Amino acid sequence: MAGCGQALVPRLHKNNYSDVDGPGTCKRCGAGKHSSSLSAMSADTCLPCEAGKASSTLGATSESTCVPCQVNTFSDSLSAELCTPCTEGTFSLEGSSTCSAATCPAGQEPTSSTECSPCQSNTFSSSNSTDLCSPCPTGKFSGYGAVECLLDKPLSIIVSGMCLSIYDGVYQAKYETASRRWYYENDNGMFIYFDPTCDGSGGNPNLWIVDNSEPSTTAVNDLDGDSTCTFAGYITSTSMTPPTGTNTWKILCDGSWTDVPITITESDTTETPDTILESILIVSFLTILISLPFIVPRVYVMCLRFARRNQFSKGKLIIDGRMTIYRNLSPSGKGIQHTESV
Numbered sequence: 001m002a003g004c005g006q007a008l009v010p011r012l013h014k015n016n017y018s019d020v021d022g023p024g025t026c027k028r029c030g031a032g033k034h035s036s037s038l039s040a041m042s043a044d045t046c047l048p049c050e051a052g053k054a055s056s057t058l059g060a061t062s063e064s065t066c067v068p069c070q071v072n073t074f075s076d077s078l079s080a081e082l083c084t085p086c087t088e089g090t091f092s093l094e095g096s097s098t099c100s101a102a103t104c105p106a107g108q109e110p111t112s113s114t115e116c117s118p119c120q121s122n123t124f125s126s127s128n129s130t131d132l133c134s135p136c137p138t139g140k141f142s143g144y145g146a147v148e149c150l151l152d153k154p155l156s157i158i159v160s161g162m163c164l165s166i167y168d169g170v171y172q173a174k175y176e177t178a179s180r181r182w183y184y185e186n187d188n189g190m191f192i193y194f195d196p197t198c199d200g201s202g203g204n205p206n207l208w209i210v211d212n213s214e215p216s217t218t219a220v221n222d223l224d225g226d227s228t229c230t231f232a233g234y235i236t237s238t239s240m241t242p243p244t245g246t247n248t249w250k251i252l253c254d255g256s257w258t259d260v261p262i263t264i265t266e267s268d269t270t271e272t273p274d275t276i277l278e279s280i281l282i283v284s285f286l287t288i289l290i291s292l293p294f295i296v297p298r299v300y301v302m303c304l305r306f307a308r309r310n311q312f313s314k315g316k317l318i319i320d321g322r323m324t325i326y327r328n329l330s331p332s333g334k335g336i337q338h339t340e341s342v
């Protein structure tokens with residue numbers, strides 16, 4: 001009796017099996033299985049990859065061909081040929097047989113099966129859940145780690161007095177940063193933001209900064225991520241909004257830091273309400289225009305009916321070949337009337 005691996009060419013046939021006698025009739029173990037047997041006579045000697053691993057190799061000779069599923073994929077059965085991606089909102093570690101999502105408190109979302117992180121700006125999570133944070137509805141805003149979206153976007157600010165005029169002008173509040181202070185952007189793509197530590201290592205604490213770098217909404221320190229304090233100007237202040245009024249800022253003017261009076265005023269006009277108002281006016285106008293063909297005939301008929309009821313105290317009215325004779329009609333239209341064909 002001979003298995004595949006016997007006698008003649010054992011190495012060549014290693015991992016195969018034969019269900020008949022003699023060499024040259026060997027079969028390979030299927031994907032998801034392996035065998036190191038030298039004299040196998042049955043497919044039963046092909047061993048399965050365990051759950052959490054998969055192998056696409058045919059005729060595998062070693063368990064090492066069973067590769068652990070990558071992060072965020074899984075195999076939940078023996079002999080898997082491939083690992084399956086986790087569904088959205090669920091996660092897995094390497095070599096997992098299942099995917100799962102952490103239950104996170106309100107204001108956070110799962111980032112793995114065991115970890116949560118705060119919702120990004122303008123997304124929210126209102127309750128304990130395994131779901132990702134949801135985007136805010138149009139016209140509403142939220143900060144970092146929000147449980148709800150609010151209409152609390154700060155007013156725009158108007159900045160004047162900068163050495164370079166591209167840093168002057170109207171800045172719109174854009175997003176809240178990790179310190180719960182909003183950052184602002186003007187039409188030239190310049191930014192004003194608060195940084196607890198601009199170099200990320202404790203130096204220059206608590207600055208409101210004017211910069212051409214857009215700050216992070218999630219970084220706690222060094223919001224522009226450059227590990228230095230490189231920007232166009234700053235003032236030390238822990239105010240929740242850029243300090244209004246005229247204050248002395250340090251501004252980089254012609255390459256040197258200079259004390260400069262900078263004036264910041266709050267603007268009571270923001271883009272959003274104007275846009276909404278314009279949209280409402282346009283929609284209203286179009287609605288009226290489209291409705292006119294329906295409204296005009298109805299109003300005409302209503303007027304006609306009103307006139308018939310109230311203006312004929314006596315008289316005749318011929319409609320569709322029928323003559324109505326009115327007598328002693330009251331203003332409400334009640335009274336004696338007689339109708340006959342003409």
Ligand SMILES: [Ca+2]
Nearest residue numbers: 198222226228
């Ligand atoms: Ca920095």
Ligand SMILES: [Ca+2]
Nearest residue numbers: 211213224230
């Ligand atoms: Ca910068």
